[in-house]
Amino acid sequence: MSLLDSLAAGFALVGNVEAFFMLFCGLIVGVVGGAIPGLSATMAVALTLPFTFAMTPINGILLLLGVYKGGIFGGSIPAILIKTPGTPASSATILDGHPLAERGEAGRALGMALYASCTADAVSNLALILFAGWLASFALNFGPPEFFALILFSLTIIAGVSGESLLRGALSALAGLLLATVGLDLIYGTNRFTFGDPNMMGGLNFIAVLIGLFAIPEIIAMAWNPVAHLGKTRALGKSRCSLADYLGSFKSIIRGSMIGVFLGSIPGIGAAPSAFLSYSEARRTSKNKANFGKGEIEGVAASEAGNNGVAGATLIPLLALGVPGDVITAIIIGAFMVHGLQPGPMMFVLNADIIYGLFIGLIVSSVFLLLVGSIAIRGFRFVADVPKRILMPGVLVLCIYGVFAVNNNIFDVGVMFVMGWLGYVMMRNRIPAAPFLIAFILGPLLEDNFRQSMLMSGSDPLILFRGPITWTFWTLTAITVVAITRSTLRQKVPLS
Amino acid sequence: MKLRTFGSVFALGCGLAAGAAMAEYPERPINMIIPYGAGGATDISARTIAEPLGEAVGSPLVMANVTGAGGATGSVAVQNANADGYTMLFARVGSHSVNPAMKATLPYTLDDFRFVTVYEINPVACAVRPDSGIESMEDLIAQVGEGGVSYSSSGVGSLLHLAGAMVLKEFGIENPLTEATHIPQQGGGAAATAVLNGTATFLCTNSSALASFVANDQLTPLMVTTEEPVVGFDAPTANDLGKPVLNQLVGWTGIAGPDDLPDDVAAKWGDWMATATADEDFRSSMEERGSVIDLMDPEEANAFILEQYTTFRDLVDELGMRIEG
Numbered sequence: 001m002s003l004l005d006s007l008a009a010g011f012a013l014v015g016n017v018e019a020f021f022m023l024f025c026g027l028i029v030g031v032v033g034g035a036i037p038g039l040s041a042t043m044a045v046a047l048t049l050p051f052t053f054a055m056t057p058i059n060g061i062l063l064l065l066g067v068y069k070g071g072i073f074g075g076s077i078p079a080i081l082i083k084t085p086g087t088p089a090s091s092a093t094i095l096d097g098h099p100l101a102e103r104g105e106a107g108r109a110l111g112m113a114l115y116a117s118c119t120a121d122a123v124s125n126l127a128l129i130l131f132a133g134w135l136a137s138f139a140l141n142f143g144p145p146e147f148f149a150l151i152l153f154s155l156t157i158i159a160g161v162s163g164e165s166l167l168r169g170a171l172s173a174l175a176g177l178l179l180a181t182v183g184l185d186l187i188y189g190t191n192r193f194t195f196g197d198p199n200m201m202g203g204l205n206f207i208a209v210l211i212g213l214f215a216i217p218e219i220i221a222m223a224w225n226p227v228a229h230l231g232k233t234r235a236l237g238k239s240r241c242s243l244a245d246y247l248g249s250f251k252s253i254i255r256g257s258m259i260g261v262f263l264g265s266i267p268g269i270g271a272a273p274s275a276f277l278s279y280s281e282a283r284r285t286s287k288n289k290a291n292f293g294k295g296e297i298e299g300v301a302a303s304e305a306g307n308n309g310v311a312g313a314t315l316i317p318l319l320a321l322g323v324p325g326d327v328i329t330a331i332i333i334g335a336f337m338v339h340g341l342q343p344g345p346m347m348f349v350l351n352a353d354i355i356y357g358l359f360i361g362l363i364v365s366s367v368f369l370l371l372v373g374s375i376a377i378r379g380f381r382f383v384a385d386v387p388k389r390i391l392m393p394g395v396l397v398l399c400i401y402g403v404f405a406v407n408n409n410i411f412d413v414g415v416m417f418v419m420g421w422l423g424y425v426m427m428r429n430r431i432p433a434a435p436f437l438i439a440f441i442l443g444p445l446l447e448d449n450f451r452q453s454m455l456m457s458g459s460d461p462l463i464l465f466r467g468p469i470t471w472t473f474w475t476l477t478a479i480t481v482v483a484i485t486r487s488t489l490r491q492k493v494p495l496s
Numbered sequence: 497m498k499l500r501t502f503g504s505v506f507a508l509g510c511g512l513a514a515g516a517a518m519a520e521y522p523e524r525p526i527n528m529i530i531p532y533g534a535g536g537a538t539d540i541s542a543r544t545i546a547e548p549l550g551e552a553v554g555s556p557l558v559m560a561n562v563t564g565a566g567g568a569t570g571s572v573a574v575q576n577a578n579a580d581g582y583t584m585l586f587a588r589v590g591s592h593s594v595n596p597a598m599k600a601t602l603p604y605t606l607d608d609f610r611f612v613t614v615y616e617i618n619p620v621a622c623a624v625r626p627d628s629g630i631e632s633m634e635d636l637i638a639q640v641g642e643g644g645v646s647y648s649s650s651g652v653g654s655l656l657h658l659a660g661a662m663v664l665k666e667f668g669i670e671n672p673l674t675e676a677t678h679i680p681q682q683g684g685g686a687a688a689t690a691v692l693n694g695t696a697t698f699l700c701t702n703s704s705a706l707a708s709f710v711a712n713d714q715l716t717p718l719m720v721t722t723e724e725p726v727v728g729f730d731a732p733t734a735n736d737l738g739k740p741v742l743n744q745l746v747g748w749t750g751i752a753g754p755d756d757l758p759d760d761v762a763a764k765w766g767d768w769m770a771t772a773t774a775d776e777d778f779r780s781s782m783e784e785r786g787s788v789i790d791l792m793d794p795e796e797a798n799a800f801i802l803e804q805y806t807t808f809r810d811l812v813d814e815l816g817m818r819i820e821g
Contacts, residue, residue: 046534046561050543143695184565186680189652189819191601198572198603202564267689268682321692322708324685327533333685334535338544340784342708408529408560409569448682455679456646456695 010356013058020368022059023361026066027372033067034074035380037395038211038402040087041071045331057339058354062361064332069121069311069365072271073373076113076304077380081106082395084215088206089271089307091437092279094214095161096292096299103295104239106384107377111241112297113304114373116253120305122366123257124264124312128319129359135265135313136320142266144452145464149473150266151446154273154438156480160280161434163293166488169435172426176439179204186448187455199411207406208415209440211399216420217427219399222392241297249301252282256302260309267317267325268445271310276438278306284483312362319343319355521761525556527583528751531570531591533563536684537704541616541749542586544782548775552768566653567591568602575608579754581761587611587752589618590655593801597808598653600820606805609752611797612765615773617788618747619722620659621729622700623715625691633718633737636698637667646677648687648696652819654680656687659700659745662811663719666739673815691715702747703729704786721745726786744807750797762794 014020026048033044048067052060075087080097093113100109127135142150155173162169182193183203194200246253256278263274282302283292292299314325322344324330336343341351348355383391403416423433450464457463464470528546532538543559550557562570571591577583587609596606624630630639639645649656657678664672679696681687684705690696692714703726709715710729717731721742725733734742751765772778773791782789792800812818 049534050559053543053547140693143690143693184652186651186682189599189680198565198568201603202569205564268686317689321689322712322714323689323692324535330533330683330685331535334540337704337708337785338540338781340781342711344708344712344714346712407564407569408562409573452679452681452695455677458677 006352006356007360009353010358010360013353013357014062014360019059019062019357019361020364022055022063023066023365024368024372026063026068027070027365027368030067030070030072031074031077031372031376032070034071034086034090035077035376036398036402037078037082037084037086037215038207038399039405040207040402041068041075041089042087042327042331043402043406044071045328049331049335052335053338057336057341058357058361060335060339061332061354061358062365064335065315065358065362066365066368068328068332069308069369070372072307072311073114073117073304073369074376075307076117076300077110077376080109080113080300081380081384082215082391083218084395084399085210088210088441089275089310090303091210091214091272091434092161092275092303092306093300095279095303095434096294096296097303099293099295100297100300101384105295106239107381108239108241108245108297109300110377110381112245112249112300114370114377115241115246116249116256116301116304117308117373118366118370119253120257120260120308121311121369122363123254124261124309125359125362125366126312127261127265128312128315128362132316132320135261135316139266139317140321141467141469144449144456145466146469146473147266147268147449148446148453148464149470149477150269151442151449153473153477153480154277154442155446156477156484157273157276157280157438158435159480159484160283161276161293161432161438163432164430166484168429168431172431172433173435173439175422176436177443179209180440180443181447186444187451199409203444204415204419205403205406205409205412206440208403208412209419210437211403212416212419213423213426213433213436215395215399216416217423217433219392219396220420220424221427222388226389245297246301249298252278252286252298252302253305255281256305257309260306260311261313264310264313264325265316267321267323270326270441271307272441273438274310275303275306276434278309279303315358315362319347319358320345322347521581521764522553522555524582525558526553526581527558527560528586529570529574529583530559530561530586531563531567532561532588534561537618537702537747538567538586538588538749540785541782541787544778545615545772548772548778549768552771566595566651568595568604571609572603574752575604575754577754579756579758581753581757581764583753584612584765585609585752587750589747589749589804590653592750592752593805593808594655594658595653597805597812598658598817598819600818606801608755610755610757610762610794611750611752611801612757612762612794613769614748614750614792614797614800615769615789616749616782617790618702618704618749618786619720619726619788620655620700620745620747621703621706621710621720621726621731622659622663622698622718623691623706623710624698624718625694626713626716628697628716630698630718631716633663633667633732636718637664637669639697640664640669640676643675645675645698646679646696648679648681648690648699650684650687650701651680651682655747656684656699656701658808658811658817659721660698661815661817662745662808663700663721663742665811665815666742671815673817688715700745702786707786722788728786741807744804746804748800750792750801766793 075090574585647660
């Protein structure tokens, strides 16, 4: 079948109102699901999955993809408005998005988040369509040693999100690394820091930690001093994202999209590290470096480009190799299997019509996202107008509900509150929460890949330097560490 | 309000007096706990049976994924639930025969559950990369002798972990733990990826998890553990290779309640499952994915799981694979 035939077959599949309607519905469900704190994009996709069983394969998969993409964008709405990431991937958006909202520029931040998301989404989809095969075979070169080097490099992000004090950032990261060790040891299967409680055996729930760290401290602070915010204008947002804003951040958006595509095509990393890496790269190269973390619009653009750039690219290992790249694609692959489809190289031959149908749907999804997103922003923007005293109790209820729903487990709600107090103490002592989160995500990956490498080589550390990929990341790590040290010394940034 | 309270007390009294309160079971929705994540083998299997099963039960089934610790978190939730038949578990080979056999510190044992059915059997297949130069089990065993062979799994205490060791052991490797390396991964998808990218030499897992890789020529199957050949897998069976013991090495999905689940509830489940598994749509969609529908009543299910558990436990003892910490 020629390309044109395949395209035609794809059009025939999606060329009906129903397919596009499903995609549209998916985006709405995703944006709303992502926008509810605690109800992450993963949850939204998992909840939608059973509905797809009765649909035709293409409709079902487009619905799920819509939820996925919508959810990743939707998560930025509460991140900007109420400092609570709706989905883990949007935690980087808080860093600059929330300060913007505090300044009464919520509309501008939300607009930028949407435009950056749609741009990155389009770049990511194009990468999937044009380079899927090439990127997939590249991703297969990533064994545990390559992963280890990549994750080690990614840990340098911590310096970029530590804010005013590197030492406080490092302290926060150490706490994150420590808490990430709770649960079953991957290699020996033994319990670590579980204190005999079966609930701890699975490790601390990520969503519970995330919500606890970001949302609960705000609520505690509110309860502590309910009138502190009065008098500060927050009146939001008539402000809009201008074309100049967009163009000014365009470089960061494209860089973020590329980082997203790269990290998305490698199975096992996910959108949150990508958003943070994109953010820290944007900060490193920006002229307004000092303004990052205090409400720099480019920071919002970079984070949102970083996480949405992943959304299309995670389909690369899924479609080209049949391997799920993250939790969400693991759910989506279930939908393929339910319909008797077997993702992998042969699917491009056997089910070319479905593949091209998906491609067409994906291209359209970026446009739909723009549409659904604009409407959502119009609706949600006014959340920032709601007086905090009324808003916060509602947020608390949503957080409890969302965290409970992740695993139907009341223990997770307890984890959320404990983390909330920890987050509050950190906030009072000006210890940034973002390094904690990055360490919590990357710590287990670093450890697992290191130990897997050691198993592979029979404990010979030289395996960590095999091949050009590891060398590239080791070099990048070295350069970054030197650069951080030098800028810290030169600017006489206080360590503590 | 008072009237209603009175009414319900009266009804309860009547029910008790008649000794037939449970005859009304189920009078409210039943919570079904899936101890593994959405989109996985257990989840898909559970959600596929949920539809015909819900019709047979005549009362809604509330499906909830409670994940973590290789199925232990969800299992504990059911272990501690009231034995009234309103909280049931989708039990799986990993959570209810491999894990109890391998982990000394598991917060539950098989005795904490009453199995009302096993409805699905998944054959296990072993596979390698096509360019590995390994074409048969014989080649694989020869390579183990030369050293450097490793196998991936979805984690310590998973079916894949035990299967790798058991297969090597059956094929004459004295001590599979030292002669081959086990490289655990986070989940089944990652385990397959590890073989694809050369991190591990082979893996043994449910044929349904391998089907797409085999169909796409990304992995070559070496054998299947069932008596009968598996459709789509061009590989000898364990019996062809003279290792019928490996027939024990199969995945399964069943339904369990807490251990003191009443007899009449268990009996009801037996009836419902018979109705549900007779459903044509259910059978065809399960078989399409490589599962074998094999409905067992409560007694058969308990005997089947116990036999598999005993086999696994003896192997674990022999090889010293038990996890104590």
